[in-house]
Amino acid sequence: MAGLAGPGFRDLTRLASGDPEMAHDISLTNRDSIVHWLDRMIGELRRYRDLIQGDQEELFKALARVQMDREAFLLKPEVSRREPAEAEITSAGDRMAALLVGEHWVRRAKEITKSLDQRAEEKGKRRRLGRR
Secondary structure (H helix, E strand, O other), X not given: OOOOOOOHXXXXXXHHHOOHXXXXXXXXXXXXXXXXXHHHHHHHHHHHHHHHHOOHHHHHHHXXXXXXXXXXXXXXXXXXOOOOOXXXXXXXXXXXXXXXXXXXXXXXXXXXXXXXXXXXXXXXXXXXXXXX
């Protein structure tokens, strides 16, 4: 495994070095919540799998959003631990991102993406009008 995994593997698998008995007890105590989030994560992984096999434009957008989230996090990590309102963040990917980088940065990435989409739409409209 060491030949295939980069340095991030150690950080990503940090919890695996914990006490198995305690992890077992925590898992049983929080069974419903853990299964819920595992199912959501599986759905998100399937979405990326489908994007990789299909829509290249949507794959690029998804990866660009992830990059923006990470860069924003590295520049100024979210200090607030307030839970986001359910209506604000609905997809499994957004929920996972909120858990990883914070609600503020998920919202900010959405704002940036929306702005980029609006610019592209306006540019497309100008092109169409210019061609008439």
